[in-house]
Amino acid sequence: MTMTALKTENTDLYPTRLPKEEWLDRHDPAVWGKWTPQAPLTEEENASFEKNGYLVLKDLFSSDEIKALQQESSRMRSGNAAIAPENVITEPGSDDVRTVFRLDQQSLLFDRLARDERIAGRVRYLLDDELYLHQSRLNYKPGFNGKEFYWHSDFETWHAEDGMPRMRAISASVLLTDNDALNGPLMLIPGSHRTFVACAGETPDNNHQSSLKKQEIGVPSPESLARMADQFGVDFAAGKAGTVILFDCNTLHGSNGNITPFPRSNAFFVYNAWSNRVVAPFAARAPRPAFLSDRDATRSITIETGNFA
Amino acid sequence: MTMTALKTENTDLYPTRLPKEEWLDRHDPAVWGKWTPQAPLTEEENASFEKNGYLVLKDLFSSDEIKALQQESSRMRSGNAAIAPENVITEPGSDDVRTVFRLDQQSLLFDRLARDERIAGRVRYLLDDELYLHQSRLNYKPGFNGKEFYWHSDFETWHAEDGMPRMRAISASVLLTDNDALNGPLMLIPGSHRTFVACAGETPDNNHQSSLKKQEIGVPSPESLARMADQFGVDFAAGKAGTVILFDCNTLHGSNGNITPFPRSNAFFVYNAWSNRVVAPFAARAPRPAFLSDRDATRSITIETGNFA
Numbered sequence: 040m041t042m043t044a045l046k047t048e049n050t051d052l053y054p055t056r057l058p059k060e061e062w063l064d065r066h067d068p069a070v071w072g073k074w075t076p077q078a079p080l081t082e083e084e085n086a087s088f089e090k091n092g093y094l095v096l097k098d099l100f101s102s103d104e105i106k107a108l109q110q111e112s113s114r115m116r117s118g119n120a121a122i123a124p125e126n127v128i129t130e131p132g133s134d135d136v137r138t139v140f141r142l143d144q145q146s147l148l149f150d151r152l153a154r155d156e157r158i159a160g161r162v163r164y165l166l167d168d169e170l171y172l173h174q175s176r177l178n179y180k181p182g183f184n185g186k187e188f189y190w191h192s193d194f195e196t197w198h199a200e201d202g203m204p205r206m207r208a209i210s211a212s213v214l215l216t217d218n219d220a221l222n223g224p225l226m227l228i229p230g231s232h233r234t235f236v237a238c239a240g241e242t243p244d245n246n247h248q249s250s251l252k253k254q255e256i257g258v259p260s261p262e263s264l265a266r267m268a269d270q271f272g273v274d275f276a277a278g279k280a281g282t283v284i285l286f287d288c289n290t291l292h293g294s295n296g297n298i299t300p301f302p303r304s305n306a307f308f309v310y311n312a313w314s315n316r317v318v319a320p321f322a323a324r325a326p327r328p329a330f331l332s333d334r335d336a337t338r339s340i341t342i343e344t345g346n347f348a
Numbered sequence: 349m350t351m352t353a354l355k356t357e358n359t360d361l362y363p364t365r366l367p368k369e370e371w372l373d374r375h376d377p378a379v380w381g382k383w384t385p386q387a388p389l390t391e392e393e394n395a396s397f398e399k400n401g402y403l404v405l406k407d408l409f410s411s412d413e414i415k416a417l418q419q420e421s422s423r424m425r426s427g428n429a430a431i432a433p434e435n436v437i438t439e440p441g442s443d444d445v446r447t448v449f450r451l452d453q454q455s456l457l458f459d460r461l462a463r464d465e466r467i468a469g470r471v472r473y474l475l476d477d478e479l480y481l482h483q484s485r486l487n488y489k490p491g492f493n494g495k496e497f498y499w500h501s502d503f504e505t506w507h508a509e510d511g512m513p514r515m516r517a518i519s520a521s522v523l524l525t526d527n528d529a530l531n532g533p534l535m536l537i538p539g540s541h542r543t544f545v546a547c548a549g550e551t552p553d554n555n556h557q558s559s560l561k562k563q564e565i566g567v568p569s570p571e572s573l574a575r576m577a578d579q580f581g582v583d584f585a586a587g588k589a590g591t592v593i594l595f596d597c598n599t600l601h602g603s604n605g606n607i608t609p610f611p612r613s614n615a616f617f618v619y620n621a622w623s624n625r626v627v628a629p630f631a632a633r634a635p636r637p638a639f640l641s642d643r644d645a646t647r648s649i650t651i652e653t654g655n656f657a
Contacts, residue, residue, distance in 0.1 A: 183570050187607050220529030221584060221604065261492050265609040273608050275530055295530065296605040298496050299582050300574040 055199050055237040056322035060260050063235040067206040069287050071167035079161045092232030092290035095276050096283040099157045103348035105281040111148045112215050140330040142175040153308045156344045162209045168312035169339035179304045185223050185297035191258050194288040199322035201332035207312040208288040215304040218277040223297035230271040231291035236263050242323040313339045364508050364546040365631035369569050372544040376515040378596050380476035388470045401541030401599035404585050405592040408466045412657035414590040420457045421524050449639040451484040462617045465653045471518045477621035478648030488613045489532050494606035500567050503597040508631035510641035516621040517597040524613040527586040532606035539580040540600035545572050551632040622648045
């Protein structure tokens with residue numbers, strides 16, 4: 040091993056929570072696999088993910104499979120699923136369930152979904168590594184008063200507060216409701232994944248207790264967001280229930296509130312490359328709890344094929 | 349005059365702020381004019397307004413006219429226009445200007461816009477009467493943290509709190525920024541104008557002081573909104589700066605918040621039929637102030653033609 044390689048391993052490539060916000064280059068590819076006609080993505084899909092930092096996949100699942108996921112989702116939010124309170128986040132100002140964490144550990148069906156080749160097989164190709172789940176959750180944004188989720192890069196938080204070393208993780212959002220432009224869809228800034236916005240401000244202790252409701256530390260400044268949006272525009276990802284959105288860990292994203300009567304729900308899986316397992320946080324005194332960041336994965340997930348309904 | 353006619357004149361056709369919410373039939377047409385090929389709307393536009401309760405008109409103004417309106421809008425929000433505080437509403441939790449009222453009285457250019465044949469001529473045809481401005485305002489929804497505006501029928505408030513007798517008023521929103529599905533556009537429930545949702549709850553004194561920031565009395569229940577949206581769906585009206593949206597006084601509308609960097613701004617004119625001038629409020633102890641509801645119109649507006657830039 041040369042000195043150069045050693046230096047790289049010991050240097051924080053993505054310093055953040057600094058006195059002043061900075062734009063830094065990305066040191067990692069977005070697509071780690073080498074595309075061939077046998078890859079689980081078309082050449083166009085591959086190029087689009089690399090360029091934009093996200094990809095929308097439709098018609099991966101049968102209607103029976105989608106129905107089974109929706110029923111399981113209702114059961115988990117019903118209060119009858121005996122989910123420990125530390126895994127549940129409610130809407131600000133109400134008891135409505137906004138998020139259920141550790142989804143794969145609380146539901147055999149969602150565990151199976153997380154390991155389905157149609158999602159995990161594509162992610163394994165993109166990251167070119169074995170996978171484990173850094174985080175998994177069920178999101179529910181009610182109609183009438185669904186709150187917004189402000190712009191952020193997931194990687195910025197995962198690096199600063201969880202100790203994820205490199206940009207080698209991908210999130211998959213599986214829509215469980217029909218989603219359109221008006222009911223608070225996922226908005227993304229295409230191409231933003233190629234820049235790391237190192238954020239200003241020190242991490243407060245137990246930052247996650249407030250940041251899950253409303254993130255204030257670890258978000259880009261309005262100036263940075265405006266500059267990104269002027270350069271790249273703002274897109275949104277939507278579709279019928281069953282649609283899958285894959286996005287890079289550093290793609291800036293957020294969502295507007297939702298006053299329409301139509302709720303929005305999705306299952307959310309964060310796949311991290313096995314070689315990219317978390318270490319000590321890069322910019323926080325203590326790591327976030329395990330429901331936000333699995334620190335104890337002992338083996339990579341086993342991908343399964345076939346209809347699960 | 350027959351007894352029947354007398355009875356109609358003395359009865360409140362649209363009772364609201366009741367102990368219990370009710371759906372009542374509309375007693376007024378949406379289009380009062382009789383369409384001929386000389387009408388200022390195409391037959392399709394006419395039918396669409398009648399059916400849906402709104403209409404989006406593009407390319408009415410030249411780019412010079414649009415630029416002039418945008419410059420005037422910036423001037424009015426700049427703090428240099430010496431606008432009396434009672435005409436200005438700010439965002440909840442900040443000093444950012446959300447609304448400037450009595451727009452036609454504070455700007456010669458916006459007064460001219462309000463009386464432009466391309467807008468007011470079409471509205472005069474639809475209402476088949478002379479017009480006056482019940483209300484006029486400049487709306488500004490900033491980027492990053494623009495707040496939502498919850499679902500409501502304008503007529504419900506204008507009837508209850510201003511004393512507008514009948515559904516014979518039309519609003520025109522003139523977009524001053526490019527607007528799309530993501531930056532908090534006007535959302536409407538097509539066809540909702542044909543039902544009057546009589547709202548539950550008594551009107552508190554000085555209700556407008558809080559309702560302009562966040563309306564709580566005079567809005568349909570979630571159940572009513574869900575039923576409307578299931579029946580009719582939810583649409584949005586958007587377009588480039590200069591686009592004009594006409595909508596009936598009873599069409600249910602609202603807008604989501606806006607975390608995108610792109611602000612949204614429009615000039616807003618409420619045209620009431622001269623024969624439909626306000627009387628005493630139907631469900632409030634005192635009428636709202638004049639900046640919300642002109643009670644002193646002495647003559648109808650004079651419509652003007654030609655380029656105003």
